[in-house]
Amino acid sequence: MTTHVRIVGAGLIGTSLGIALSNKGFRVSLVDPSPTAVRLARDLRAGEIADDAMPPPDVVAVAAPPDVAARVVVTELNRWPDAVVTDTASVKESILRVVLDSGADASRYVGSHPMAGRERSGAAAARGDLFDGRAWVVVPHEGSTEAAVRLVRSLAVAVGSAVSVMPAHEHDEAVAAVSHVPQLASSIVAACLRDLPDTAVGLAGPGIRDVTRIAASDPRLWTQILAGNAPAVRDVMRHVRADVDAVIGALDELVEADGHGSLGTLSRVLEAGNLGHARIPGKHGSAPAAYGVVSVVVPDEPGSLARLLTDMGNAGINLEDLHLEHGLGQAVGVAEISVVPASVEPLLTELARLGWRVHD
Amino acid sequence: MTTHVRIVGAGLIGTSLGIALSNKGFRVSLVDPSPTAVRLARDLRAGEIADDAMPPPDVVAVAAPPDVAARVVVTELNRWPDAVVTDTASVKESILRVVLDSGADASRYVGSHPMAGRERSGAAAARGDLFDGRAWVVVPHEGSTEAAVRLVRSLAVAVGSAVSVMPAHEHDEAVAAVSHVPQLASSIVAACLRDLPDTAVGLAGPGIRDVTRIAASDPRLWTQILAGNAPAVRDVMRHVRADVDAVIGALDELVEADGHGSLGTLSRVLEAGNLGHARIPGKHGSAPAAYGVVSVVVPDEPGSLARLLTDMGNAGINLEDLHLEHGLGQAVGVAEISVVPASVEPLLTELARLGWRVHD
Structure with a gap:
């Protein structure tokens, strides 16, 4: 049966989550204090606008601002006696405390912190792949049921996030x-x-x-x-x-x-x-890697960095990181290219052969 | 007549300066407490090893560690009564104070701070373009002669640096x-x-x-x-x-x-x-620019970022900055590309047309 997710809050996170879950075949209903925001989210294919004729949700995701999230979680727990409720705020202990103190059925509450964001906010900035490849911390408490934890975890997995599980105080x-x-x-x-x-x-x-x-x-x-x-x-x-x-x-x-x-x-x-x-771990969640850094002088004109990376790609060498530096008042930059240590020598040799000004 | 520059200290900065000035036709002589370092610098074409048969230098550049630079500046001022002396330490007031208090002829002293460096140190890490396009702060004091300031400034310009002039306390x-x-x-x-x-x-x-x-x-x-x-x-x-x-x-x-x-x-x-x-100023010393940022999903495999930048270059769009992000545990990254605001729309359109997953 299709899982019905009710998303409360049609901002960047709520709308992005709606788009991502809709794409994965979930049924999504949307609510927001702002009728404009919720219509925009619907038009972005984040889900249907919630109405009273709908069946009750299986899970509610509260994507409200951090200072109101706890209150909304309690309201939703009380309103939907069979639904699991989660929230997406980036702090967890203070929300959990309010929920536990509220008298609501906290066994159906499991916190979430999807570690994704953008400089821009609001539904207009939403994107369906916002959570793709990002960390998503699932935050159960001692009273959370296993079924509730499983359901919240399945949302995170569905949108492509890498799940870690930890208690609220540890997360905070x-x-x-x-x-x-x-x-x-x-x-x-x-x-x-x-x-x-x-x-x-x-x-x-x-x-x-x-x-x-x-x-x-x-x-x-x-x-x-x-x-x-x-x-x-x-x-x-x-x-x-x-x-x-x-x-x-x-x-x-x-x-x-x-x-x-x-x-x-x-x-x-x-x-x-x-x-x-x-x-600090290296990329892909692996242990920190001491990459070798190769500096290459790059003219500041369209296509020059692309040419450099094409030359790297042709040599079969994978880029781990890239940092651009521009000198004050000069139309030339230095690209600092991180590669695995074994690739430093082959890269230096190959780029020098092709005429790049290159240094390890 | 060829200007004779004596460089004291054959580390990263001194050796790089020697290579850069030699390339520009200066006569460079080198000294260092370590005979190995000075021979390595010579082999890297940073200049000749100094000996007593040489004519006196026109200018001495002290590229010694910060904690001994002041003492070396005084020694050189006293040893070469007609030479201008500068140093390359990244602090200036404390060195100036020692020089002024020493009784040496401080009118021939002008400080320098070439704002270039690398993670690695020593002559082996030297490169002739280390100062190319970097800021070089020239730091005269009230008693410096105009001729001395001019000479030090000409070294900075010769190695491709962008010169700014300010007093020691302002620099520090x-x-x-x-x-x-x-x-x-x-x-x-x-x-x-x-x-x-x-x-x-x-x-x-x-x-x-x-x-x-x-x-x-x-x-x-x-x-x-x-x-x-x-x-x-x-x-x-x-x-x-x-x-x-x-x-x-x-x-x-x-x-x-x-x-x-x-x-x-x-x-x-x-x-x-x-x-x-x-x-904080934007690149090339211009006023801060609010670049537009475009995010593109890039598979983590050789050549994919190159392909992206080639597509950008073909569209005639110049990259202002690039930031790579890797999600935890995922073999895919997001490239955040900064471009001038007018290029955001054309870039989005063009990359989407070519099949990139792209977002503003």
Whole structure:
């Protein structure tokens, strides 16, 4: 029998989920406080607009903003006594607490965090492959039934996500460290640029560009996310403060007392960063790989990078990552190409033979 | 007459400079405490090994590690009474102070900061185009002669760099904000990952990868850089600490008092990050450009990205930037392609026509 999924919230996530599930043969009904949003979602083939004549849903996916998600989950649990209910908010413990305290039948609630998003929001930005190949964390609690967990997991699998399962507090601690605190750090570093003279920001290189890329994120959404995960974010931010204090203390000593012991503090912070960086898994969820990097000078004109990658493809060498750098005021760039270590030498040889300016 | 440049220090920067200047017809002589390093540099065509029979240099470039650069500059000023002396260290005020206090003829000293580097160090990593298209900051002081400034500037231009001129304190404040503090922030965020469970670091997405990319930098070099620019780095780090404290205060209120006023604090930090991020210039030193981003699903196999970029090149559309994302556990990636806004629509149309899965 066709599974009926009711999606509450026709924003980016809800509409994308509707499109993806409809494509996979699920029956999808849609609700949203905004009649315009829900009609747009329907026109994008995310599902039918829900009405009272429909049979009750098998599963409800609450894709509402983080600050209202908990309340909507409770309402849906009470309204559909046989349905499994999940939500897609990026924080989980605070929502679970509200659900458990509500008196609703929490055995049918299983949280979700599909780790997909875009810079743009709203139904208009939706796409059916938003979850394709992304992580989707399924977050049961002690009282969740096995059937409920299975059903929520099947949605994630249907839309192409890679499922991991963990309890709410573990999820929240993980995203505090791998997502929420990096967002704050990026914003805080970028904020230091606000009042710099133009000549100073003119010296910005690839390092600060990477560190501050996500500082362009939406403050309204992120305020909700941080507030929803306040305890876990606070814990990680206290570690950050301890390191910041240690660095400032070391710099104080250097400025005021020419203290050489303080060099050890700076070095320790930088070394801890090396160790933490090495923990980040490589692509495809595999262990971190130390790729070899080959730098190639690329003229800044249409087709030149394509020619380079065609030459790589012809040599049978797979690109693992690519980073473009442009010098200040120059119409030439450097492509930094990551490949598996065994491919570095063949790549250097082949590209040099074909006339590329190339360096390992 | 051929300009004779004496380069002191046959590491990455000194050797690369020697190769670049030799290519441009300068006479280059090389010295280094390590006889092996200086012979390697000579073999890489960075110049001749200096000997006493040579005529005195017109200009000396000190490419020694940051913690010894000042002392070497003074020695060279005293040894060559008619030569202009520059150095290539990435901090300038602390070196200038030593030079001014030394009693040497500082009118012939002009600092330099060529903003080029690599993950690898040493003469073996040198390349003649290291400075090609990079920023080179020329740092005169009040007593520098115009002739000295002109000569140092001419070296930077000869190796293809884009020259900017600013006083030492301005340079140091600028790089504290655009380079040194971003390095510290990246290291500190990465350090928070050290003790996470594997399942938690498994949730790392593109955001934290960008923020922590430079956390892989060399702690020994960076300890010297930070120590050499301690006063300016400390000033910016105090701003960072004020924001970190404000965020923790707001989170405290949320955890303990459910304080809604504290949302304003979080939002303000995130908005300040938006404003600072918008200050970073676009490529080629131009004003920041709001590029359009087009996402294309790319199978993870040799040649597929090349095919995509060939299709772009055939359509006459220039790539401004490229970012690859790989989903956890999936052999498919998403290429996020930045192009000028006017190219977004034509690119979407053309790629879709050719069968690419594409989204704006």
